[in-house]
Amino acid sequence: MKIDFLVQNAFAADGATRAVLNLAGALADTHEVRVVSVFRWLDRPAVAPAHGVRSLSLLDLREGRRPDKQDIRRLTPSRVIPRTQEMSWRYSQLTDDKVEEYLVGTQAQVVVGTSLELAAYVSRWGRPRALRLGQLHLLSTVLSAQEQSRAWAGLGRLDAVVVPSSAEAAAVTEAGLPGGVAVHAHPDCVPEPRVRPADGRSRVVTAAGRLVPEKRFDLLIQAFAQVCVKHPDWQLRIFGTGPEYGSLRALVADLDLYNHVFLMMEEPRLESQWAASAVAASASDRESFGLALVEAMRCGVPVVSTACPGGPTEIVRHEVNGLLAPVDDVDAFAAALLRLVEDDDARTAMGRQALEDSRHYGPEEAAGRFEKVIRTSRRARRESRPAAEISVGCTVEQDGLIGLHLAGVKDGRDDLQLVLRRRKAPRDERPVRLPLLPAGHLGPHRYTAVVPPDPGVLTEGRWDVHLDTGEGRPAKVRPGPLDLRGFGPVATGPEGTVVQFPYASESGHLVLRTWTRERHAEATEVWISEGVVHLRGLLYGSDFGEAEPLLLMRRRGVEAHSFWLSGSSSGAADFSFALPTSDLAEQLVGRHELWDLWVGRRYDPVVARLGRFLTDVVDVKAVFAYPNTVVQAGDGPAVLVKPYYTAGTELSVRVSEKAE
Incomplete structure (x- = not known):
């Protein structure tokens, strides 16, 4: 299966981008996966895609004389992305044109928009035959009701939306996406780290994330001040960049914690830092998932987190793999930190359990969950289509020959034909036509035809079955009953082996798969x-x-x-x-x-x-x-x-x- 992930900036190291790259790498083991970065500002990605994942960029905005950076269309606002959305300043007429060209031309069977803006693009321009998904992190836990209404207005033609937590899925489902788009909970993927697990003997508490108000690093620093009073040999290390850097640096100085709290800037891969930690901390007011928490747990580090809306309450099991504290409560958060700082046995036991629980977010499990979303969405798409009046059933006889049986057409027709077209055939290849003969002995309104076993007629490949009634262009037919009890080689011997197999395609149409081999x-x-x-x-x-x-x-x-x-x-x-x-x-x-x-x-x-x-x-x-x-x-x-x-x-x- 060909799967394309449309990403705002695949060269960044933020949690949403890492989550997409991790999932792409997990799926690349069994599928053709491509990560499409809409924007490119850097020469090298902060986190390289996994082996087997192809990548490309649509707009090259690096410094220097580059055509995209000089394109005058960048001055015209996007006609798709509302100006009220947080990242709308990035989008322009040039972005619209580039993304539309890509979406119309891609041959991917599944296209995933990984932000509100990109999901709107996929909904608007994704090819109808492709499965159109939105993988979104910032919805009900971040957007107000009014902002959600505006943001969701353009998602009505998606087949499904994937969000990282069950709480988020329930909130979005209750609010209702336009067009009844299905919502699935799909936790982020975190691969196995390349370092040995933490041993719990360090004296370091580690936190990571964007330095923005909702992450509440100010509360974390204030809580850690209480830890330092009793345990001055412990440190707090915060990894990340953002607009709050200056105010957090000032807070550290005001509390005289400059020898205990360190703002470490951003690192794309933190697994070595997690493995060198004793406790992972998150004091957020809200989290769409909590990727940093799972990354820490994958290294065997217990977690102290606020029980905020979003993923943390689904990731952290209180008193099992970590501790949960109320939101916006400095004293309660400090008490939770002190509990793990002072109790070596509890810290070690919770770290072991965190490592075990984190396997649920590994690549194989994540790929399986995403494939289930794809199967469910395709089934829902098929079931939502109105049933055709005409169906063609198949019976495979004991000699492997396939009989095709047409039902639903009035008796007396002698001009009906089944038209078989081979997929990816050369332009000059003519379709195979099979006359349908009346078969009253099978019941009223029945016609039948036999698929020829000659490899010179049906060459190897996949053949879509159409019905030509003489009243317009032949149309694909839906499958009736498929009786495969006689399935086997149609012909086998020194002249060659022929195998023919009828099946219902993912789009709900009848297809014949043929193999013709000398041996x-x-x-x-x-x-x-x-x-x-x-x-x-x-x-x-x-x-x-x-x-x-x-x-x-x-x-x-x-x-x-x-x-x-x-x-x-x-x-x-x-x-x-x-x-x-x-x-x-x-x-x-x-x-x-x-x-x-x-x-x-x-x-x-x-x-x-x-x-x-x-x-x-x-x-x-x-x-x-x-x-x-x-x-x-x-x-x-x-x-x-x-x-x-x-x-x-x-x-x-x-x-x-x-x-x-």
Whole structure:
């Protein structure tokens, strides 16, 4: 699946941007993910996108003579973004034109606007066939009711909105988005840190965030003043920049805390700082989520936070992984800090539990939650469409032939045709037309046609099924009953193997998937045990006989780089292989490589791509998922080896360095 995240400034290090980049990295393991930064002010991003995430910028506003910076359209206000919105000053006619051009041209199946402004763009110009989502952090906890009404007015054509906490989702749902747009709670993603967890022995309390009034760093400093009276060996370190820097610096001086409280400026990656801390603190009046709290917990640091609206009350379990204090109560917050400062056992126990609880926000869990939002939104879109009057059902006979059955057309028609168009076909490729014949024996208003098994008629690919009634342009049909009990190869033998599979597409239309191969190697079992990938399957188009089965491993993009692995067979079409993951780990040249698997016979030049065609599962890539195997190759970095199915349902193996 192709997923695009539209970000205001992917070169920044703020929490919302980090959250988007983290989620993009989590999804990139199984999807094609791109982060599109509307603005670019810097040469290098503060936080680089994860491996596998592509990125691009729409407006280049770096210093120097750059066309976007000199474009006169920057002087004209945006016609989409209301001037009342906080970040509206960034948007102009130039921004509108650039984003519209991108949204109209992108081939992404899912487009996500990650701010109110960008969600409005996606709602307005996102392609109708693409799923249009808004991933928003600043809604009910930050905006007034009047501001929300203005901000939400442009979101009516989104398929769904994602917010980072259940409390936020409930508040937004109760207020009601225009058009009944669904709202989903989706906590931010925080990857596993690259440092060892905190041991709780330091004497440092750490906080991080934008230095703005709602973060209440002034309250935190006042509370820490009470801690210093009893424990002068402790420090408070605050990481961040913002308009409150000067007033906070003055407060530190007024309270004579200049040897205890330090304003540390901004750091893009804080995991080393969290690991060197004993306690993480947040005194905010409101938080859309609380990314810094989870980042601290991922390093095994217990949390002291205000029980403010938003995410903290869902992240922090009082007396379990941290402590909660009332909002705007200096004494209560100081008491909570003192509790963890003075009780080493409680601090250590809560830190261990914080580390355990934080796994809920890891990449695999976050990617799974986001994929569920996509599935739910697509299902809701299908169900919201009015049902067509005409449907085409499919029956797969025992020989694999597919019968198409039309229902809902009056008897007596002899001019009906099914039109099959192959996706991504050349312009000069003509569609396949199948005459529909009356089938009164099946019931009234029924017609039927048989899909030809000839690979010269339906070449390999995905074929959308249309109905031509002679009354206008052929239209796609919705699927009727799909009886797949006879599913299997339509033809198999020395001339080739043909497989045809009918299914309902994500858009709710009938599609035929066809494979035509001289030979086909079908994977029937894949399992991993003690560092070995075991493969079993059947070779269609030829038996092995006395020939030895061979597994050919080809590095993607380097056709000449390959190696063979011997297997076993009974002499019939069956084969089995045992592939040590260490063999692939030793072949790793770069940081990330893909290997494709082929099956052949010794002394026979014909090889067959290994795949999984003969299953009634539509989304093989998502359903048949295999775990990572960690291989330690000598003194070098650990290597991850993971079998997976491609979008074309063929088996490959991903080999990559494990992040430290």
